Amino acid sequence: MKKKLISGPYLAWMLIFSILPLFLVVWYALTAESEGERVFTLAHLSRVFEPIYLRVIWRSLRLALISTAFCFLLGYPVALILTSRHFKRHTILVVLVVLPMWMNFLARTYAWLTLLEKNGLINHILAFLHLPAMNILYTDAAVILGMVYNFLPFMILPIYSTLYKIDHSLIEAAEDLGATPLTTFRRVIFPQSLAGVLSGVIMVFMPAVTTFVISRLLGGGQYTLIGNMIEQQFLTTYDWGFGSALSLFLMALLLITGSVLMRSRGEEGGLW
Amino acid sequence: MALAEEIIRLRDVCMDYGGGLVLDKLNLYILKNEFITLLGPSGCGKTTTLRIIGGFEQQTSGDILFEGVNINNVPPFARKVNTVFQHYALFSHMNVYENVAFGLRIKRLAEKDIGRKVGEVLELMNLPGFEKRDIESLSGGQQQRVAIARAIVNEPEVLLLDEPLGALDLKLRKEMQIELKKIQQSLGITFVFVTHDQEEALTMSDTIVVMKDGLVQQIGTPIDIYNEPKNNFVAGFIGESNILDGVMHEDFRVSFAGRSFVCVDKGFAPEEETDIVIRPEDIKLTQAENGMLRGVVTSVIFKGVHYEMMVSAANRDWMLHNTHMEPVGQEIGLDIYPDDIHVMKKVKIVEKETD
Numbered sequence: 001m002k003k004k005l006i007s008g009p010y011l012a013w014m015l016i017f018s019i020l021p022l023f024l025v026v027w028y029a030l031t032a033e034s035e036g037e038r039v040f041t042l043a044h045l046s047r048v049f050e051p052i053y054l055r056v057i058w059r060s061l062r063l064a065l066i067s068t069a070f071c072f073l074l075g076y077p078v079a080l081i082l083t084s085r086h087f088k089r090h091t092i093l094v095v096l097v098v099l100p101m102w103m104n105f106l107a108r109t110y111a112w113l114t115l116l117e118k119n120g121l122i123n124h125i126l127a128f129l130h131l132p133a134m135n136i137l138y139t140d141a142a143v144i145l146g147m148v149y150n151f152l153p154f155m156i157l158p159i160y161s162t163l164y165k166i167d168h169s170l171i172e173a174a175e176d177l178g179a180t181p182l183t184t185f186r187r188v189i190f191p192q193s194l195a196g197v198l199s200g201v202i203m204v205f206m207p208a209v210t211t212f213v214i215s216r217l218l219g220g221g222q223y224t225l226i227g228n229m230i231e232q233q234f235l236t237t238y239d240w241g242f243g244s245a246l247s248l249f250l251m252a253l254l255l256i257t258g259s260v261l262m263r264s265r266g267e268e269g270g271l272w
Numbered sequence: 273m274a275l276a277e278e279i280i281r282l283r284d285v286c287m288d289y290g291g292g293l294v295l296d297k298l299n300l301y302i303l304k305n306e307f308i309t310l311l312g313p314s315g316c317g318k319t320t321t322l323r324i325i326g327g328f329e330q331q332t333s334g335d336i337l338f339e340g341v342n343i344n345n346v347p348p349f350a351r352k353v354n355t356v357f358q359h360y361a362l363f364s365h366m367n368v369y370e371n372v373a374f375g376l377r378i379k380r381l382a383e384k385d386i387g388r389k390v391g392e393v394l395e396l397m398n399l400p401g402f403e404k405r406d407i408e409s410l411s412g413g414q415q416q417r418v419a420i421a422r423a424i425v426n427e428p429e430v431l432l433l434d435e436p437l438g439a440l441d442l443k444l445r446k447e448m449q450i451e452l453k454k455i456q457q458s459l460g461i462t463f464v465f466v467t468h469d470q471e472e473a474l475t476m477s478d479t480i481v482v483m484k485d486g487l488v489q490q491i492g493t494p495i496d497i498y499n500e501p502k503n504n505f506v507a508g509f510i511g512e513s514n515i516l517d518g519v520m521h522e523d524f525r526v527s528f529a530g531r532s533f534v535c536v537d538k539g540f541a542p543e544e545e546t547d548i549v550i551r552p553e554d555i556k557l558t559q560a561e562n563g564m565l566r567g568v569v570t571s572v573i574f575k576g577v578h579y580e581m582m583v584s585a586a587n588r589d590w591m592l593h594n595t596h597m598e599p600v601g602q603e604i605g606l607d608i609y610p611d612d613i614h615v616m617k618k619v620k621i622v623e624k625e626t627d
Contacts, residue, residue: 169361172328175348176355177375177426187374191365 025251028244044245053229053246060226061253063140063215064208067147068155071204072197074148075155079196082156083163097156105150109217112146113137116218138220146214151207155200162196163189198261206254226250276303278340279430279462280325285334287320287486294320296486298334302430302464307456309465309473312483313509318466321483322432325464326355353430354423358438360415362407368394368418369403375426393425396455413444424455430462437472449475470510474498482506503616507549514555514590518548518615526615529565529586533608537615547616552580552593554612563605565590569598 029045031038047053082093100108115121116137123133136142166189174184212227219225224232226246233243280302287295295317302308310318323329325336327348336343343351354375363371369390376386394400397417407415416436423431433452437445453476456463467473473480474494482489482497482505490502501507504515518528523538528548540546560566567585574580579597583590585606598604 167359167361169357169359170363172326172348173355173357173361173363173422174374175328176326176353177422178349178378179374180349183378188363192363194365 025244025247028240029248032241041241044241045249047242048245048249056224056229057226057249057253059224060209063143063147063225064205067144067151067208068201068205070144070148071152071155072201075152075200076159076197078156079159079163079193082160085168094160097153100149101153106213108150109146109214112142112149113217116142116145137218140219142218143215143225146218147204147208147211150214151204154203154207158199158203159193159196162193166192202258202261205257209254210250276306278302279304279338280464281335281337281340282321282324283335283337285321285324285331285336287317287324287329288332294486295324295331298486298488300481300488300491302462303479304429304462305460306478307453307463307465307476308479308481309467309477310481310483311467311470311473311509312489313468315485316483317486318468318483319434322355322434322464322466325430326353326432327351352428353432354426354428355432355434356419356423356436358434358436360419362415362418362422364407366407367403368399368405368407368410371407371418372422372425374422379426389425390421393421396424396458397421398451412439413448416440416448420452420455424459424461427459428461430464431456433463433465435466435468437467437469445472452476474510482509484509499614501549501614501616504547504549507547507614507616512552512591512593514550514552516548516550516588518546520544520546520615524610526613529588531564531586533564533613534610535613535615536610537613540615540617545618547618549614549616550590550608550612552591553578554608555590555592556607556609557592557594557596557598558605558607560603560605563607565606565608567604567606569600569602569604572597572600 027038030040030042032041032043048057078097082090082097116134117123118133118135118137120137126133136145170188170192171184174188175181179187209225210227212225212231215225215228230243230246230250233239233246278301282298282300285295285298286293298317298321300321310321312318320329324331327343327346331344338346338352363374366374372390372393373386376389381389390403391400394402397420399414399417399421402410402414402418407418410418416439419436436452437448440448449472452463452465465473465476474497477494479491480494480497481491484505490497490506492500497506497510501510501513504513507513507515516528518526520526520537520540520543521532522542523540524535526533526535526537526546526548565585567583567590569581570584570589571582572579574597575593578593578595581592581594581598583592583604583606590606592606
C-alpha cells in the first residue's frame with residue numbers, strides 16, 4: 001500500500017509528461033482536419049516516404065552514425081586512460097571531460113560558429129602558421145564536429161564507468177594465462193566494456209539523430225536534418241500532422257535500432 | 273621423497289608498498305612436485321609472496337629464480353606459472369569452454385587439440401558436460417573447479433593458489449582440500465598454496481611456510497610444524513597450545529609451573545629463560561594425589577570428538593583435550609611426559625632458513 005503511495009507522483013508525472021504527449025503525437029500523426037472534424041488518415045505517414053523526405057532522414061542517420069563512430073573512436077581511449085592504473089589524477093580528468101557540459105549547449109555551439117568563421121580564430125591561427133585557410137563552416141564536417149564536440153562526454157562516461165568496474169583480477173588472470181596486454185584488451189577488457197559502449201552509442205546516436213540546433217547553427221539554413229524538418233512543421237508551416245508523423249517515424253526507427261542493438265548484445269559473440 | 277629438484281627460489285626478497293616492509297628479506301626455495309603452503313594471518317605477506325612469484329607485483333629488492341634463471345623482469349604472461357585467483361576471476365563474457373580454452377587459444381593450438389584438452393580437464397575436475405554453461409549459472413564450488421581447470425589445462429610447472437577455498441562452505445572446502453591434493457599428486461606439478469587456515473595447511477601440504485609480519489617463522493613438514501614449533505607464534509597459530517615461561521637448567525632438565533620436569537631438549541645456555549609449549553591433548557589426566565601437578569576443573573566444553581577442559585593448577589589455567597570428561601570442581605592430577613614438552617628459545621622472530 002505504502003509503495004503505491006510513493007510511486008503515485010511518479011506515475012502522475014509519467015502520465016502527464018510522457019504518455020499524454022506520446023498519445024497526442026500519435027493522434028496528430030494519424031488524423032487530419034476534415035470539415036471541422038478530425039478523421040483518421042494515413043496521408044501524413046505516407047508523405048514521410050516521399051523521396052525528398054527520405055533523403056533528409058537518410059542524411060540525418062548518416063551524420064549521426066558518423067558522429068557516433070567518431071565519438072567512439074575518440075572516447076574509448078579517453079575512458080581507457082581515465083581508468084589506467086598508472087594514471088593518478090582520475091577525478092581531475094573526469095571533471096575536465098564533464099566541464100564543457102556545465103556551459104550552455106547553445107553557447108558552446110555558437111562558440112564553434114565564431115571559431116570556424118572565415119575570419120574566425122582558427123583561420124587566423126592557420127594564416128599565422130602560413131597554412132591554407134579552412135572553410136568547413138556550413139558543411140557536413142562542421143555539423144559532425146559540433147555533434148562530436150557536444151556529445152563526446154555521453155560516450156566517455158558510460159564506457160568509463162564499465163571499464164572502472166572491471167575486476168582487476170580478470171586482467172591479471174588473462175596475463176597469467178599468457179595473454180599479452182594487447183590480447184588482454186581484445187579478449188577481456190573490450191568485451192567486458194561492451195555494455196558501456198552500447199549505452200554510449202545509444203546516448204550519442206539518439207540526440208545526434210534528432211538535433212536541430214547544431215545543424216541550424218553550424219550547417220547553415222540549407223543543411224536540413226530530420227530535427228529541423230520536424231521543427232519546421234510545428235513552428236513555420238503549422239503542419240502538426242506531418243510533424244507528428246515524422247516524429248513517430250523517427251521514434252519507431254530509434255526503437256527498432258535500439259532493440260536490435262540490445263538483442264545483439266545478448267547473443268554469443270556480441271555486437272562487435 | 274627422492275632427491276628433489278629445486279624449481280623456484282626467492283633470494284632476499286623485500287617488498288615495500290611505501291608503508292614499511294611487507295616482506296623482509298624473504299628467502300625460500302620450492303621443490304619440484306611439492307605441495308607448499310604459505311600460512312599466516314592476514315597481512316603476513318603470504319599473498320604478496322605469491323603475487324611476486326606470479327609476476328603481478330615487482331619486488332622492491334631481491335631476486336626470483338625459476339629453474340636457476342633470474343625472472344625478475346619477466347612479465348606475468350611469459351612466466352611458466354598459472355594462478356588460481358581468490359575470487360576465481362573467471363571471464364563472465366565467455367562460457368565454461370571458452371574460459372578453460374583461453375590459455376590454449378593464446379598458444380594457438382589446433383581447435384581439435386583444444387577440444388580434447390578442455391574435455392579432459394573438465395572430466396578431471398568433475399565437470400563433464402559443462403562446456404556450454406554460463407559462468408553466472410554455476411555455483412561457487414563449480415566456479416572454483418572451472419578456475420582450477422582453466423589454470424591446469426595449460427600444464428604449468430607451478431600452480432599458484434591464492435586462498436582458493438576461502439569462499440566455499442566448510443563441507444565443500446574439506447572435499448576440495450582432498451581433491452586438490454589428489455590432483456596435485458596425479459599431475460605431478462608444484463602447488464604453491466596460500467591460506468590463513470592452519471587446518472587446511474596441515475591437511476594438504478608437503479611443506480608449510482609459517483609467516484608473520486613479512487618474515488618466515490618456520491619452514492617444515494606439517495608434522496614438524498605441529499610437533500616442534502620453533503617459537504610461541506608458530507605454536508599459538510598452529511593448533512591450540514598452552515604456552516608458558518620456563519627455565520632450562522641443563523640439557524634434558526627444565527622447570528616451569530613451579531616444578532622441574534624431564535624433557536628431550538638440549539643445547540640451551542645454563543639457566544636460559546625459554547618458552548614452553550604443551551599441546552592440550554598431551555596433558556594426561558590422573559588421580560589428584562598421583563599427578564605431577566594438581567588442579568581443579570573450572571570449565572568443560574563438549575567439542576564433538578573430545579572435551580575441552582580448563583584446569584586451574586600452579587597459579588594458571590591449562591587447556592586440556594580429552595575424550596574422558598571430569599566434572600567442574602573436580603580435583604585432578606596432571607601428568608606431562610618428556611616427549612610432550614616443547615622447549616623453545618625466547619625470541620620474537622626465528623632466523624629465516626636457507627638451505
